[in-house]
Amino acid sequence: MSYQRAIVVGASSGIGAELVRQLAQSGCQVVAVARRGERLLDLATQFPGLVFTLEHDVCRTSDIPNAFQEACGQLGGLDLFIYAAGVMPTVGPDEYDFAKDNAMLQTNLVGAVAWLNQAAIRFGNVGGGTIVGIGSVAGDRGRKGQPVYNASKAGLATYMEAIRNRLSSKGVTVATIKPGPVQTDMLGGKAVAGAMPVEQAARLILKQSSRSGEHYLKLTHRVIFAMIRLVPGWLFRRIGPA
Amino acid sequence: MLEPGSIRRFSGFGRNAVSDGFEVCISSGDEVAEVYDLARAESRQIVVRGAGRSYGDAATLREGIVLDTEGLENILGFEDGVIHVEAGVTLARIWRYALELGYWLPVVSGTTFVSFGGAVGMNIHGKNAFHAGTIGEHVEELTVAFPSGTRTLRPGDAEFAEVIGSAGQLGVVVSGRLKMKKVVSGNVLVTARSCRNWEEQFEALNEGEADYRVSWVDLFSDGRGLVHTAVHDPSPGSLRVSDQELPSKIAGLIPKEHAWRIFRLFNTRPGMRLVNAIKHLIAAKFESGKTYTQTLAAFNFLLDYVPEWERSYLPEGLAQIQIFVPEDGALSVFREVTLTQQRARRESFLGVLKKHRKDRLPFMFSHAVDGYSLAMDFKVSADLPSLFEQIAEVTLSNGGRFYLAKDSLLRPEHVRRYLGSDLDRFIEAKQRLDPEHLLSSDLMKRVGL
Numbered sequence: 001m002s003y004q005r006a007i008v009v010g011a012s013s014g015i016g017a018e019l020v021r022q023l024a025q026s027g028c029q030v031v032a033v034a035r036r037g038e039r040l041l042d043l044a045t046q047f048p049g050l051v052f053t054l055e056h057d058v059c060r061t062s063d064i065p066n067a068f069q070e071a072c073g074q075l076g077g078l079d080l081f082i083y084a085a086g087v088m089p090t091v092g093p094d095e096y097d098f099a100k101d102n103a104m105l106q107t108n109l110v111g112a113v114a115w116l117n118q119a120a121i122r123f124g125n126v127g128g129g130t131i132v133g134i135g136s137v138a139g140d141r142g143r144k145g146q147p148v149y150n151a152s153k154a155g156l157a158t159y160m161e162a163i164r165n166r167l168s169s170k171g172v173t174v175a176t177i178k179p180g181p182v183q184t185d186m187l188g189g190k191a192v193a194g195a196m197p198v199e200q201a202a203r204l205i206l207k208q209s210s211r212s213g214e215h216y217l218k219l220t221h222r223v224i225f226a227m228i229r230l231v232p233g234w235l236f237r238r239i240g241p242a
Numbered sequence: 243m244l245e246p247g248s249i250r251r252f253s254g255f256g257r258n259a260v261s262d263g264f265e266v267c268i269s270s271g272d273e274v275a276e277v278y279d280l281a282r283a284e285s286r287q288i289v290v291r292g293a294g295r296s297y298g299d300a301a302t303l304r305e306g307i308v309l310d311t312e313g314l315e316n317i318l319g320f321e322d323g324v325i326h327v328e329a330g331v332t333l334a335r336i337w338r339y340a341l342e343l344g345y346w347l348p349v350v351s352g353t354t355f356v357s358f359g360g361a362v363g364m365n366i367h368g369k370n371a372f373h374a375g376t377i378g379e380h381v382e383e384l385t386v387a388f389p390s391g392t393r394t395l396r397p398g399d400a401e402f403a404e405v406i407g408s409a410g411q412l413g414v415v416v417s418g419r420l421k422m423k424k425v426v427s428g429n430v431l432v433t434a435r436s437c438r439n440w441e442e443q444f445e446a447l448n449e450g451e452a453d454y455r456v457s458w459v460d461l462f463s464d465g466r467g468l469v470h471t472a473v474h475d476p477s478p479g480s481l482r483v484s485d486q487e488l489p490s491k492i493a494g495l496i497p498k499e500h501a502w503r504i505f506r507l508f509n510t511r512p513g514m515r516l517v518n519a520i521k522h523l524i525a526a527k528f529e530s531g532k533t534y535t536q537t538l539a540a541f542n543f544l545l546d547y548v549p550e551w552e553r554s555y556l557p558e559g560l561a562q563i564q565i566f567v568p569e570d571g572a573l574s575v576f577r578e579v580t581l582t583q584q585r586a587r588r589e590s591f592l593g594v595l596k597k598h599r600k601d602r603l604p605f606m607f608s609h610a611v612d613g614y615s616l617a618m619d620f621k622v623s624a625d626l627p628s629l630f631e632q633i634a635e636v637t638l639s640n641g642g643r644f645y646l647a648k649d650s651l652l653r654p655e656h657v658r659r660y661l662g663s664d665l666d667r668f669i670e671a672k673q674r675l676d677p678e679h680l681l682s683s684d685l686m687k688r689v690g691l
Contacts, residue, residue, distance in 0.1 A: 076305055122262075125249045126262050
């Protein structure tokens with residue numbers, strides 16, 4: 001899939017940064033959006049004239065309509081919008097810390113809705129474009145270890161499904177990508193078996209972005225998580241992973 | 243900020259490129275000042291868009307404010323053969339209003355769906371360009387909303403000729419008065435003559451007395467085609483608008499709203515070669531040498547016979563260009579342009595030859611010459627820019643000019659060469675009338691203005 005103008009929100013590290021890198025390598029102009037603006041400078045330096053930076057905290061939702069218009073103006077249009085911002089702080093097994101929970105909801109869901117609404121309005125009106133939301137396999141079930149992270153990603157997936165249903169008749173592609181473990185800072189340095197290199201994950205995300213729907217990055221994930229979704233609640237409580 | 247829901251995708255009539263912009267519709271000339279203020283507040287530029295009938299990117303502006311003037315839709319008056327209209331009124335509405343009063347438009351384009359503002363902005367011409375000139379010569383008054391305020395201009399004012407033909411780059415035409423042509427009949431008497439080559443085309447196009455002269459050219463050949471000359475019917479005849487309606491079926495068979503789908507089947511090089519050849523054979527055998535009566539609408543608005551005909555060029559789109567060459571070099575330039583297309587195997591699917599004269603007022607970006615024009619319809623392809631480069635070179639080398647309403651391919655160096663000192667005149671007028679550069683378009687950006 002060849003894109004010419006893209007916005008990537010959550011571009012300072014991990015999958016978002018790698019998506020910016022790969023898009024720029026393909027000649028696409030990208031506005032890279034992140035709270036930690038200084039972290040974007042490397043990308044902008046590496047791809048002069050292709051990567052533009054926008055420092056923005058997705059929790060400041062009232063700034064988003066203006067930021068979106070500015071980014072589109074800078075690019076001279078928009079073909080692709082990717083929401084890749086997400087946080088997953090460590091949560092203890094008996095921890096119910098609303099501050100942490102709220103931060104996750106704000107970044108993973110509320111900020112996503114605020115940005116994606118803008119993309120949906122634009123693409124719906126012009127009759128074309130691609131929206132990608134980076135969800136997670138963690139959103140498929142409620143797990144003991146990350147109740148709010150799971151909920152935020154489940155909420156994002158449901159929201160994405162709804163806008164996909166709204167926009168598909170208008171020529172807009174809406175893809176929800178559910179990566180499994182990817183070798184990024186989000187793993188907190190933990191070695192996770194089967195974690196995918198971030199370069200591979202970004203490449204697969206861009207490949208899958210051309211098709212509307214929910215996508216896993218590996219066939220094995222699709223099979224395994226389809227089975228996990230079928231596990232009855234009473235059994236999932238007993239054997240479900242953290 | 244701009245209303246997010248006002249974003250729209252726009253293209254020119256040729257649908258060969260798209261551009262997203264924020265649509266702002268107005269229903270009164272007074273609102274233009276607010277749009278200028280909005281552009282200042284948002285640090286955006288404005289493109290003025292009428293009916294969107296320019297073929298290329300003259301009425302689009304990427305991420306800009308697209309000022310839609312179609313809501314300026316009132317006919318304000320009609321007195322002594324002069325019609326007073328707002329900018330969004332189409333030529334169709336003007337002639338439908340005036341014909342039963344015994345008047346026709348002094349200049350019409352090949353489609354009737356052009357807005358008055360667009361017609362003035364691009365300074366359109368018609369099949370009578372060789373004696374009637376461009377539409378600007380028939381405008382008696384213009385009300386223009388400049389960034390500095392609204393003014394009413396008359397032919398004696400310097401800004402009058404600057405605004406006409408300026409492609410909406412100096413101010414927004416809000417309304418104007420147009421001197422109509424008195425007619426006693428809604429018909430013309432048309433004479434057809436089939437031609438075998440370019441020499442015969444030029445000879446036939448100049449034959450006899452005529453109010454209108456136009457020719458269809460088969461660009462797969464050495465300029466064979468069919469010349470039509472026409473005079474207004476001098477005998478009093480029907481002035482009823484209902485008698486001007488175009489047929490609802492093509493060739494009495496195909497509902498015209500679906501005809502573009504049939505055209506699409508032939509929209510390939512072999513297909514159009516065949517269509518042109520058949521048309522020539524039919525014209526030579528059955529039409530040539532005949533004189534017949536036709537309604538003004540049927541004769542003038544050939545492009546309106548098949549609604550949405552431009553869709554037959556999709557998905558690539560249509561790039562129409564029109565080159566204007568002074569009389570002395572016209573025949574050899576058009577022959578060279580024909581051969582160039584044939585060598586590239588990228589022939590225009592349609593060629594239209596017209597005769598022109600120079601403008602009598604110094605209209606901006608004038609395309610007019612004492613000579614001839616050749617309009618060509620190309621299916622967009624990756625190698626079209628290089629073909630156009632060759633066409634531009636032979637045109638410019640022979641003192642030729644271009645027409646911004648029918649362009650998708652001009653580059654800054656072409657414009658510099660064809661406008662010469664007129665380019666400095668535009669830059670000076672821009673600095674004086676729109677110093678903040680609030681008005682622009684994708685076309686202007688493409689040609690470096």
